[in-house]
Amino acid sequence: MLDPHDHRAIGARLDLFHLQEEAPGSVYWHPRGNALFRVLEDFLRRELQLHGYDEVRTPQVVDQSIWEQSGHWQNFRDGMLVLAPEDEHAPCCALKPVNCPNHIQIFKQHVRSYRALPMRLAEFGVCHRNEPRGALLGLMRLRSFVQDDAHIFCAREQLEDEVARACALLAKVYAACGLADFQVKLSTRPALRAGSDDVWDQAEAALAQAAAAAGIVFELNPGEGAFYGPKLEFVLKDARGRHWQCGTVQLDMVLPERFDLAFVNNRGQRERPLMLHRAILGSLERFIGILLEHHGGHLPMWLAPEQVLVVPVGAQQGAYAREVHQVLLHGGLRACLSDGDAPLGKRVAEAHARAIPRVVVVGAREEASRNINLRLPDGAQQVLPLMGAVHALAA
Numbered sequence: 001m002l003d004p005h006d007h008r009a010i011g012a013r014l015d016l017f018h019l020q021e022e023a024p025g026s027v028y029w030h031p032r033g034n035a036l037f038r039v040l041e042d043f044l045r046r047e048l049q050l051h052g053y054d055e056v057r058t059p060q061v062v063d064q065s066i067w068e069q070s071g072h073w074q075n076f077r078d079g080m081l082v083l084a085p086e087d088e089h090a091p092c093c094a095l096k097p098v099n100c101p102n103h104i105q106i107f108k109q110h111v112r113s114y115r116a117l118p119m120r121l122a123e124f125g126v127c128h129r130n131e132p133r134g135a136l137l138g139l140m141r142l143r144s145f146v147q148d149d150a151h152i153f154c155a156r157e158q159l160e161d162e163v164a165r166a167c168a169l170l171a172k173v174y175a176a177c178g179l180a181d182f183q184v185k186l187s188t189r190p191a192l193r194a195g196s197d198d199v200w201d202q203a204e205a206a207l208a209q210a211a212a213a214a215g216i217v218f219e220l221n222p223g224e225g226a227f228y229g230p231k232l233e234f235v236l237k238d239a240r241g242r243h244w245q246c247g248t249v250q251l252d253m254v255l256p257e258r259f260d261l262a263f264v265n266n267r268g269q270r271e272r273p274l275m276l277h278r279a280i281l282g283s284l285e286r287f288i289g290i291l292l293e294h295h296g297g298h299l300p301m302w303l304a305p306e307q308v309l310v311v312p313v314g315a316q317q318g319a320y321a322r323e324v325h326q327v328l329l330h331g332g333l334r335a336c337l338s339d340g341d342a343p344l345g346k347r348v349a350e351a352h353a354r355a356i357p358r359v360v361v362v363g364a365r366e367e368a369s370r371n372i373n374l375r376l377p378d379g380a381q382q383v384l385p386l387m388g389a390v391h392a393l394a395a
Contacts, residue, residue, distance in 0.1 A: 005240070005293060005296065006138070006293070007138055007139055007140075007288075007289040007290075007292040007293045008138045008139075010292045010293070010296070010297040011033065011138075011139075011292065013297065013353075014032065014297055014354060014355055015030050015032055015033075015354075016029070016030055016032050016033030016036060016292075016305070017029050017030055017033040017139075018030070019138065024133055024136060024143065025131055025133075025136045025141075025142045025143025025144060026142065026143060026144045027139065027142065027144075027285055032305040032306065033305070035305035035306070035334065036288060036299070036303065036304075036305040037284060037288065039302075039303055039305065039334075040281075040284060040287070040288065040303065041124055041146075041148075041284065043173075043176070043302075043303075044124075044148055044173065044280065044281070045124075047169060047172070047173060048122050048150070051120075051165060051169050052118075052120055053120040053121070053122040053150055054119075054120060054121055054122065055121075055122050055123065055124075056103065056106060056121050056122070056123050057123060057125075058096075058099060058102035058103065058105075058106070058123060058125065059096070059102065060095055060096060060126065060128075061083065061093050061094070061095060061096075062093060062094060062096055062101065062102065063091055063092075063093055064082075064091050064092040064093060064094065065091065066101050066102075066105075067080070067094055067101065069101070069258055069259060070100070070101040070104075070228075070255060070258065070259075071194045071227060071228060071254070071255075071258065072097065072098070072101070074194075075192055075193075075194065075227040076097065076227070078130065079097060079129050079130050079131075080094045080095070080097050080128075080129070080130060081094060081095045081097075081128045081129070081130050081143070082094045083095070095127075095128035096125070096127055096128070097127050097128060097129045098127060098147070098149075099123050099125040099127070099147060099149055099151070100149075100151055100252075100255065100275075100277055101255075101259075102123075102125075103121045103123070103151040104151075104255060104259050104261065104275075106121060107119065107121070107153055107261060108259065108261065111263075111264065112153075112262075112263040112264070112273075113263060113264050114155060114263055114264065114265045114266050114271075116263070117153060117154050117155050117158060117263060117273065118152050118153065118154035118155075118158050118162055119152070119153040119154075120150060120151075120152045121150060121151050121152075121153075122148075122149070122150035123147075123149065123150070124146050124147075124148055124284070125146065125147050125149070126144065126145070126146055126147075127144075127145060127146070127147045128143060128144050129143055130143065131143050138289060139285045139286055139288060139289030140286050140289050140290075141286070142283070142285055142286070145283040145284070145285045145286065146283065146284045146285065147279065147282065147283060147284075148279060148280055148281045148282070148283075148284055149277060149278060149279040150277075150278045150279075151275060151276065151277055151278070152166070152275070152276040152278060153256075153261070153263075153273045153274070153275055154273060154274055154276065155263070155265070155271070155273060155274070156206075156274060159206060159210050159251070159274055159276075160209070160210040160213045160214070162276055163207070163210035163211060163213075163214055163232075163249060163251075163276070164210070164213065164214035166249045166276065166278045167184075167211070167214050167216055167232070167249060168214075169280065170234055170247040170249075170280050173280050173281075174234070174236060174246075174247075176302075177287075177291060177300070177303070178291075178294065178295065178300060179236045179237075179238065179290075179291075179294060181236070181237040182234050182235055182236045182237060183218075183219070183234075183235050183237075183243075184211070184216050184217065184218040184219075184232055184233065184234055184235070185218060185219055185220070185221035185224075185232070185233045185235060186204075186207065186208055186211065186218045186219070186220055186221060186230065186231075186232055186233075187221040187222075187223075187224035187225040187226075187230060187231050187232075187233055188200075188204055188220065188221070188222050188223065188224070188225050188230050189204065189223070189225050189230065190223050190224065190225055190226075190227060191223065192227055193225070193227045193228070194227055194228055194254045194258070195228065195229075195253065195254040195257075199253050199254065199257075200229075200230070202253060203229050203230050203251050203252075203253045204230045206251060206274075207229075207230050207231075207232065207249075207251040210251075211232055216232065218232060221233065225250075226250055226252075226277070228250075228252050228254040228255055229250050229251050229252040229253060229254060229277075230250065230251055231248045231249060231250035231251070231277070232248065232249040232250075233245050233247075233248055234246055234247035234248065236290070238290060238293065238294040239294050239295070239296075240293070240294075244290050245282075246279075246280070246281055246282045246286075246287060246290070247278075247279055247280050247281070247282065248277065248278070248279050248282070249276060249277075249278050250276065250277040250278070251274065251275075251276060252274070252275040252276070252277055253274060253275075255275055256272050256273055256274065256275050257272065261273055261275070291303070297355045298355045298357075298377075299355065299357075300357075301357045301358070301394070304334070304355065304356065304357050305334065306334055306335075306336050306354070306356050307333050307334045307335065307356070307357055307358060307393070307394075308328055308333050308334070308335040308336070308356070308357075308358040308359070308360055308393055309335070309336050309337075309338055309351040309356045309358070309359050309360070310324050310325045310328070310335060310336070310337050310338065310360045310362065310372075311338040311344065311347050311348060311351070311359060311360065311361050311362070312338065312361075312362055312363075313344055313361060313362065313363035313364070314363070315341075316364065317362050317363055317364065317366075317367055320362055320366070320367040321337060321338075321362050322337065324360060324362055324372055324386060324389075325337045327386060327387075327389065327390065328360075328389065328390060328393070331389075331390030331394075332390070332394075333390060333393060333394060336356075338351070344361065348361065348375050352377045357377075358374060358376075358393050359374070359375040359376075360372045360373065360374055360375070360389070360393075361373040361374075361375055366383075370385065370386050370387075371383050371384060371385055371386060372384050372385075372386055372389050374392075374393070
């Protein structure tokens with residue numbers, strides 16, 4: 001029996017998703033769950049546009065040679081899902097566990113000028129990792145998930161500004177999701193790593209300096225960096241006092257070297273860019289699990305898969321209820337229409353149990369006056385004019 005506060009229990013109660021043995025580590029998103037997923041993704045997409053990112057889409061299956069060049073084949077091979085070659089002479093391929101080598105391929109397609117930097121590439125990329133079956137845990141640990149990462153290619157003199165911008169974006173998103181309480185850790189070189197000690201000395205010092213310049217207070221987390229560079233880890237605290245590591249800002253001086261990346265600087269010379277790996281949520285699926293447990297399933301209005309349920313008192317108000325429903329839909333709200341014949345009180349209670357934030361009741365009185373009756377979970381009621389309802393309900 002699952003704890004009712006567990007995101008899997010909440011997901012089942014709200015009919016958001018399910019998991020089953022025949023697809024280990026993968027999610028079956030139901031209509032309401034998929035709506036939640038898309039709302040979160042669309043919110044992030046708008047923020048990325050405002051912050052100067054270009055969205056890309058890259059291949060799922062990539063040749064072994066790319067993973068060898070990046071170092072993932074040597075350092076992350078056990079965590080990759082490798083496809084059997086067509087014959088003994090064909091190279092192996094793997095489903096991508098990360099997006100970074102693919103974004104590098106896009107950067108390399110043209111000779112880049114310093115005027116094109118910083119170049120910010122973002123992707124909602126489906127990634128696959130060979131997690132042990134016994135380690136899988138609902139949405140929190142999957143084999144197939146969507147990673148909301150980005151890669152920023154910049155000149156050295158742009159580093160501090162880019163780190164500050166990335167950190168501010170992360171803080172803004174977390175606050176909007178009701179998770180404004182977080183701490184930051186600076187994770188330094190692990191035992192298994194690529195790159196020389198000199199490169200790591202430079203990268204750790206540069207990232208620490210950039211974080212300090214951005215006003216980020218951090219604690220050291222020795223030995224927990226990525227194999228290619230140090231990182232700032234954003235650890236969120238939820239309503240139950242638990243801590244979740246989600247976002248990262250990682251400085252990479254290794255992969256630009258391994259892939260021989262370069263841009264033409266303002267002196268006409270070839271210069272190596274720095275590369276920042278930046279994730280906000282990390283895994284969208286995992287973050288949704290965190291949100292469901294943090295909010296107990298009662299998500300903020302802007303995140304709710306269904307924001308408003310329109311409930312006619314009786315069949316006689318069906319036409320007016322449909323009109324109200326269309327007004328709310330055209331106003332940009334995710335509205336649904338109750339078509340049941342159960343008693344009014346039961347339908348309102350069921351809507352609140354489904355964690356729909358707003359319930360609108362329309363009876364003969366509301367139809368005659370062109371109003372709606374807003375019912376809130378605490379039992380409060382408010383009569384609103386239909387023409388002003390969209391703004392009032394969205395507030």
